Amino acid sequence: MTETRTARTARPGRSDRSGRRRTELAAFLRSRRARITPEDVGMPPGPRRRTPGLRREEVAQLAGVGVTWYTWLEQGRPINVSPQVLDAVARTLRLDAAERAHLYRLAEIPEVPRPAPAAGLPEDLPAILAGLDPMPACVTNARSDVLAWNRGYAALFPFLVNAPEAERNTLWMTFTLPPCCSPFVNLAEEGPPFVAAFRHRYSRHMHEPGWRDFVRRLCAASPEFARLWARQDVAEAGTRLKVFRHAAVGQIATRTTSFDVSGAPGARMVVYRPVSQEDRERVERLINDPDADPRDHVH
Template identity: 90%
Template sequence: MSTMTRTAGPDRRRTELAAFLRSRRARITPEDVGMPPGPRRRTPGLRREEVAQLAGVGVTWYTWLEQGRPINASPQVLDAVARTLRLDGAERAHLYRLAETAELPRPAPAAGLPEDLPAILAGLDPMPACVTNARSDVLAWNRGYAALFPFLVNAPEAERNTLWMTFTLPPCCNPFVNLAEEGPLFVAAFRHRYSRHLGEPGWRDFVRRLCEASPEFARLWARQDVAESGSRLKVFRHAAVGEVAARATAFDVSGAPGARMVVYRPVSPEDRERVERLIDDPDLAVHDHVH
């Protein structure tokens, strides 16, 4: 194995760490931390020396940390930086992983799915449900999910991915109604998982291709936001039945590390009835045009 191959992982982590720290520093103003605004600033947010002062660390050390240099960072010092930058739980865990300090255990790659999973998915109908891996590739689904997202389940395997669908389908076919609100959180939750797979070619290639295919994803990815997944209200549209509002909740799949079951619970009886109509009449679930 060449030296370049051996160091690709750490170098990639340091690059991500530098970009993440700069983005978190830029969002905090001096007023936010009780400091005078001072003279006109060339860039938004705190200066490096101000972060170092507030965190109680050396300016040179913090500068090297933000530049991605290979320096040691203790949990206590990282905690001080995290408090200064007002990182939430997901962002703090992300910082620790990138700094390779007290890193959380890496999940094993998704194994074969449990044999009972198809029956479980079918039993959830008419609630749409699917199983994805950490990269958001869709591995299995039920009839409700296929009826609500026909473009996704019929896509080539390389594009059978919820992020890919969300950010690349044209407006006429994109089922996401509240994408402006949910899109940033979707990308932030993906970055939270991505930090566990730095250096893996499949993940890097997927992000590269999606950035090329979607300027909006590229813009959100550059923000360096990080969040944990949670139950969210999502609103989808379908040409045949109109809008369907559902709460999406994810569950880890036992026996398949990295895999998650995502269940969409229709919010109202009307939303449930619209999904049932799509399941009962397969012709309705087919879109009226192709690209």
């Protein structure tokens, strides 16, 4: 398999959007290459390596593309990229479905057009959320801003639903609350996939100033988020085990599942199903007494 090595002639006035995508593409490819060893792909380890993972020429060899072409791709140069060759690179780097889709977007391979977001959420949504009590549930947009919730969610995360609208964001809450106030018990396990799923959505919005500013502010506010963001991991959202603590009832283990909201592209309903009957009863206690043991202290 071969690919042309001729770089496109730069067009005057080329948008910053394309430049940002190329920068993200370069960082993403380097991070995926670094995680694969020669032994993983049946190659001899060879002499001592200065950096982890495969070399560029090894990726090019395995993908059946020219070394110069792949080097230019990883450097973010504006070269011609075909879906077939990009698929070969994806296979070589062992990308999963979410990572492959992320690679296509960053390489600016055309996708099926998506409908414009709806003006609002479906009118039946509040009743649906209420019907899920005592299972906590909320609706968020692609950036993780919380748009709607039920009583169970409000009882479990009162500081979030009572925050100003601009700060009502689950990602922001997860990584900026001090340890004494954070409800997350297993953040070490669940933080990385949370950030990876956010990056999967981010690649569709990276040209939007609001998204870029949000990431910049969160990186500045949370060294842990900044560390995870720099890893370039990408994943689709899935069912997760999330354990929370509440001063009034102790720990509550939940299984979270998300669903796309019909008529509102980008919006997702996230449902927190208590794992055990005891977990369910603790949520019910919080719903019946939402003001129990408020955390009123000074940091």
